[in-house]
Amino acid sequence: MIRLARGLGALLALTLPFWLANPYFLHVVIMAGIFGVLALSLNLLLGYTGQLSLGHAAFFGIGAYTSALLTLRLEWSFWLALPGAVALTALAGWLIGRLALKLRGAYFVLVTISFAGVISLVSVNWMELTNGPLGLPGVPAPELGPWSLRAKSAYYYLVLAGVALSYLVCARLVGSRIGRAFLALRENEPLAESVGVDVTHYLVLAAVVSAGLAGLAGGLYAHYTRFVSPEVFLFTYTVTMVVMVVAGGKGTLAGPLVGALLFTALPEALRLATSWQWQMLAYGVLLVLLVFFLPRGIVPALAAWRARRAS
Amino acid sequence: MLNRWVPVVLVVLLAGALLTPAGFAQAPVKIGVIQPLSGPVAASGNYVRMGAEIARDWINARGGIGGRKVELVIEDNKSDPKEAASAAEKLIVRDRVPAIMGAWGSSMTLAAMPKLEEYGVPMVVETSSAASITKRGNPWIFRISPPSEMEALGLERYVAKLGVKRADFLAVNTDWGRGAVGAFGDMLKKKGAAVGAAEFMDQAATDMNAQITKIKATGGDTLFLTTAVEQITLVMKQAQEQRLGRKIITTGGSSSPTQLIKQAGAAAEGSYHILFFMPWFPEAMPDGKLAKAFVDEWNKRGHPFEGLTEGFRGHDGIATIAEAIKAARKDEPKAIRDALWKVSLMGVNGPIRFEKDGPAGKESGQSKPSIFVVQIKDGKVALPDFLAQK
Amino acid sequence: MEQLLQHLVNGLVLGGTYALLGIGLTLIFGLMNVVNFAHGEFYTLGAYAAFAALALGGVDFVVAVLAAIGAGALLGALCERVLLRPLRAESIDTTMLVMIGVWIAMQNGELLVWGGVAKSIPHPFPTAPLVLGPVSIAPLRVFVLVLAAGLIAASYLLIHRTKLGRAMRATFQDRDTAALMGVRISRIHTATFAFGSALAAAAGALLGPVFLAYPSMGDLAALKAFCVVILGGLGNLPGATLGGLLLGIAEELGAGYVSSGYRDAVGFVIIILVLLLRPSGLFAREERIG
Numbered sequence: 001m002i003r004l005a006r007g008l009g010a011l012l013a014l015t016l017p018f019w020l021a022n023p024y025f026l027h028v029v030i031m032a033g034i035f036g037v038l039a040l041s042l043n044l045l046l047g048y049t050g051q052l053s054l055g056h057a058a059f060f061g062i063g064a065y066t067s068a069l070l071t072l073r074l075e076w077s078f079w080l081a082l083p084g085a086v087a088l089t090a091l092a093g094w095l096i097g098r099l100a101l102k103l104r105g106a107y108f109v110l111v112t113i114s115f116a117g118v119i120s121l122v123s124v125n126w127m128e129l130t131n132g133p134l135g136l137p138g139v140p141a142p143e144l145g146p147w148s149l150r151a152k153s154a155y156y157y158l159v160l161a162g163v164a165l166s167y168l169v170c171a172r173l174v175g176s177r178i179g180r181a182f183l184a185l186r187e188n189e190p191l192a193e194s195v196g197v198d199v200t201h202y203l204v205l206a207a208v209v210s211a212g213l214a215g216l217a218g219g220l221y222a223h224y225t226r227f228v229s230p231e232v233f234l235f236t237y238t239v240t241m242v243v244m245v246v247a248g249g250k251g252t253l254a255g256p257l258v259g260a261l262l263f264t265a266l267p268e269a270l271r272l273a274t275s276w277q278w279q280m281l282a283y284g285v286l287l288v289l290l291v292f293f294l295p296r297g298i299v300p301a302l303a304a305w306r307a308r309r310a311s
Numbered sequence: 312m313l314n315r316w317v318p319v320v321l322v323v324l325l326a327g328a329l330l331t332p333a334g335f336a337q338a339p340v341k342i343g344v345i346q347p348l349s350g351p352v353a354a355s356g357n358y359v360r361m362g363a364e365i366a367r368d369w370i371n372a373r374g375g376i377g378g379r380k381v382e383l384v385i386e387d388n389k390s391d392p393k394e395a396a397s398a399a400e401k402l403i404v405r406d407r408v409p410a411i412m413g414a415w416g417s418s419m420t421l422a423a424m425p426k427l428e429e430y431g432v433p434m435v436v437e438t439s440s441a442a443s444i445t446k447r448g449n450p451w452i453f454r455i456s457p458p459s460e461m462e463a464l465g466l467e468r469y470v471a472k473l474g475v476k477r478a479d480f481l482a483v484n485t486d487w488g489r490g491a492v493g494a495f496g497d498m499l500k501k502k503g504a505a506v507g508a509a510e511f512m513d514q515a516a517t518d519m520n521a522q523i524t525k526i527k528a529t530g531g532d533t534l535f536l537t538t539a540v541e542q543i544t545l546v547m548k549q550a551q552e553q554r555l556g557r558k559i560i561t562t563g564g565s566s567s568p569t570q571l572i573k574q575a576g577a578a579a580e581g582s583y584h585i586l587f588f589m590p591w592f593p594e595a596m597p598d599g600k601l602a603k604a605f606v607d608e609w610n611k612r613g614h615p616f617e618g619l620t621e622g623f624r625g626h627d628g629i630a631t632i633a634e635a636i637k638a639a640r641k642d643e644p645k646a647i648r649d650a651l652w653k654v655s656l657m658g659v660n661g662p663i664r665f666e667k668d669g670p671a672g673k674e675s676g677q678s679k680p681s682i683f684v685v686q687i688k689d690g691k692v693a694l695p696d697f698l699a700q701k
Numbered sequence: 702m703e704q705l706l707q708h709l710v711n712g713l714v715l716g717g718t719y720a721l722l723g724i725g726l727t728l729i730f731g732l733m734n735v736v737n738f739a740h741g742e743f744y745t746l747g748a749y750a751a752f753a754a755l756a757l758g759g760v761d762f763v764v765a766v767l768a769a770i771g772a773g774a775l776l777g778a779l780c781e782r783v784l785l786r787p788l789r790a791e792s793i794d795t796t797m798l799v800m801i802g803v804w805i806a807m808q809n810g811e812l813l814v815w816g817g818v819a820k821s822i823p824h825p826f827p828t829a830p831l832v833l834g835p836v837s838i839a840p841l842r843v844f845v846l847v848l849a850a851g852l853i854a855a856s857y858l859l860i861h862r863t864k865l866g867r868a869m870r871a872t873f874q875d876r877d878t879a880a881l882m883g884v885r886i887s888r889i890h891t892a893t894f895a896f897g898s899a900l901a902a903a904a905g906a907l908l909g910p911v912f913l914a915y916p917s918m919g920d921l922a923a924l925k926a927f928c929v930v931i932l933g934g935l936g937n938l939p940g941a942t943l944g945g946l947l948l949g950i951a952e953e954l955g956a957g958y959v960s961s962g963y964r965d966a967v968g969f970v971i972i973i974l975v976l977l978l979r980p981s982g983l984f985a986r987e988e989r990i991g
Contacts (some may be wrong), residue, residue, distance in 0.1 A: 007956075008846075011503070011970065020406075022404060024400050024401055024403075024404035024405050025402045025403050027397065027404075027683050029398075031393075033398070040980065046794065051796075052794065062347050064821060073440065098928050099973070099977060100976075100977075102977075106730070106736075106931060106935065107931060109736075110927065110928065110931045110972055111972070111973055111976050111977075112969075112974045113924070113927070113969075114969035114973050115972070115973065116967040117966065118966050118969045118970060118973075120970075121962070121963055121965060121966045122966075123964065124484055125484070125511075125963055126964040127489070130803075131488055132484075132486075133418070133484060133485040133486045133488075134394075134417070134418075134441060134486040134490070135418050135421060135486070136444060136445065137421050137424070137443060137447060154362060202640055208881055223397055225392070225422060225425070226395065226425045227392060227396075227418075227422045227424075228391055229418040229421070229422070229486075229583065231391055231393070232420060235783025235920075235924075236391070239738075239801055242794075242797075242798070242801070243801060244760060244800060246785070246794050246795065246797075246798045247798065250794065252471070268397065268401070271386065271398075272405070273399060275385075275387065276348050276385060276387040277813055278347055278813075279350075279387065280389070280805060280808075281805075281808040281809040281810055281813060282805055282807075283805055283806075283809075284802045284803065284804070284805030284807070284809060285802070285806050287553075287798070287799075287801065287806075288784065288799055288802035288803060289804035290802075291785065291788075291795060291798045291799045291802065292787070292788070292799065295788055295791045295795045296791070296795070345745065348817075349809060349812055349817075350914075350917060351917050352817075353812060353817030353916065353917075354816070354817035354818040354915075355817075356817075357816070357817055378732065453827060482844060510961040510964040511961050511963065512923075512964075513964065513965060515917070515920060515921040516921070516964070516965075517713075517912040517913075517918070517921070518715050518912075519954070520711035520714075520715070520954045521711060521952070521954075521955075521957045521961065521964065522956060522961045524704055524707045524708055524711060525704070525956070525957050525961070526922035527704075527707075528704050540819075541819040541913055541915060544821070544913060545913065546911060548828075548839075551828065551830070552830045552837060552838065552839040552842070553707065553830070553837055553838055554830060554832070570818075572823035573818070574913065575865070576828065577828060578828070617816060617818070618818070670878055698875075
């Protein structure tokens, strides 16, 4: 049953541009994919090590700016700039991981918020590098040999590959010994430490991978919208990621993707359903209702429902 | 499926319109509007929307465009470039609007611009000030607002009369504020005035005392202030608390002196404001009758008077697009784009006509709006002495 | 030198406002462990309630502040009773998500009710500044500073000297024992959340006239409040006060002598440094209450 659903899902994803001809819907799906990578990235920290990062927009933004600047200023190819962006954000993740590894809970949250705040201000004020609030227009669309991936359907497959790669990285990591160490950490840190789990090492590892994935999402975003400005560091982006992870189901692999799809589609659905005055109000109310009725998220609720039916 | 029939239906309706001038039930002409309707600059975005609605109702009262009613499809960009791009995509693909007006802030406009190129739909830019918008070689862009450089040149002839010898700058830390500091700084240096401190503030900041204290120490005579009206109010109040004692000149045309008089009181006394519309003396505008009618309609609808200095942009943007659709005789994006190059109309601000700007072959259109200066005197908005005497 | 003095006075006044924002949150976030993203909205609510009472109801300034406090307490109690109580067994992330929803809904509700145009809240103080040598300050600011100090002192006394305060501390230190001792846990939760929300509303009513009231005013305020709470140590009222003052003065000096564009970065850098060197907050005596 599950295998069938998965197969159907994969088939659906692979053939989507052929039957979803409307480019606006395809645009929504591409944005959902980019946010899906972000949600997977945040979930690695929040869902598996239990550390909440409220500065994740910083990694997203660093990725977007790095990839945009490498292609614009140094005229690197997209295929080199994107790994470059991932590498630099992973480095930033390592730095934050090393710095904040002694901190837990609210204190970790605050360090990440502050880090994002500083980076965002740098992007606004370092005019020579980032062009400040004027942003960087004209980020080139990627090219593959003679083909430009400017068309939505082509870019869709690029994003799909990004999502698949991120999912595999997360799945491999979580399924390995490292993943069990993460869980041990989340559930009972002193105990994990007492049985010889190197807490510091694993937390830094989680931060590095998580930041790298967020950088990947940033690069994909920059070359899709072809415009990067300091708004990529907006706190609302971080909030959106948190909403996607927690509402989808943190600590599950499918949860962040479900959350990303739902919470990218919801604002657009509200655009169609109601006039602008009510859109954000309805978004807030729907979010409250969702948490209220499914406090652990959609995917865990579905799993519980299936388990109940099976028994 | 349905979409495939739309062009056919439109052709049939158009034929009908030509045969029966009075027109019967016809599909409306859609115009997209992208504005920041929520978030930190929601007030300004909503004023522009109100102005756009007046233009729509006026056009429809006069019988619409070729007998077809104008319908505005309004989208919120939430002051977020990502949302501006999504809104443009939605308007073009879902609603099939043949032309758009938007998107207030420069970064929102810049983010929506690739979509215009992708689908080939023209956008009339009503507020954004960044020079790069018309310099990028996007042939679908037609701007009716002045970039900062044009605004600075508009002030050039008054610099001596205003007595600016040594100026400092306080600006919001966005493309708009940064652009204004650069443009006005260059213009002042050219006129032989000294330029002192250039301080910036976050868009959401409420306490600007540190910047004011720093500016106080430079010993200049004039403070150029570029930000939204809320922050202008706060800066004026805090400058008064600190006895700054400078001549204040606000730029960008968003300053709404009426709101400043109401909210900053004595702290706003004596300040000068660069504006693109003077609703206090509509008869002094290039088209006095139109300006007066717009002010009267605005008041009749119960919209706040202080919103007029922003609201007129919405009217002028929609009027420009409607004129182009009328000239094109069809609501097809490319035809409207071509017609935009030929429009020549009178807006509330003054004459609107587009000149080529940007790299050859892919020029954007830039109109040359009228620029005015007013002063707050005795708690009222007045023409500055050097203008009033004329 | 004159400039430095003025910067210090500015910083003190700004720090006072930060302290006022922080004390309400230190109870909700510090004691109850609710990451309250809607805290800034109670601040906004206070400002609008004061505006409604003053400009529309025509009451006295002090009455308006009291009305705002009442409105904050009432809505806070309602919020806890309806949304948080059923979720008390869930994780901190779940309650955080609910409060994110409340934040978005409240802010857009305010936009709908009041419109986006900023409101100026009238106040009875003269606008001419008090001048002391090279330094000047608005009378309203002095009043706000004094009242903030009073509110902070009153909150401290309530927590440490009254029966309700004892019950609060007991509940968040050891819930089961407190319940055994006859403390009605649910009521204490509601009371604490209402109290914290009322303090945020009081801050909005007091700072609204200094600044302006508009729907998104709470966003920056909430961010600063979180910083103040962590700087001072969770649940630590005197800590939040000192943390607020420190943050205000640091930002002011940073903007004055480093770069105004990096003004908010100064606060962030201090927070990072403090947390790295003293992870439990600058003024914390114990790791954490509750």
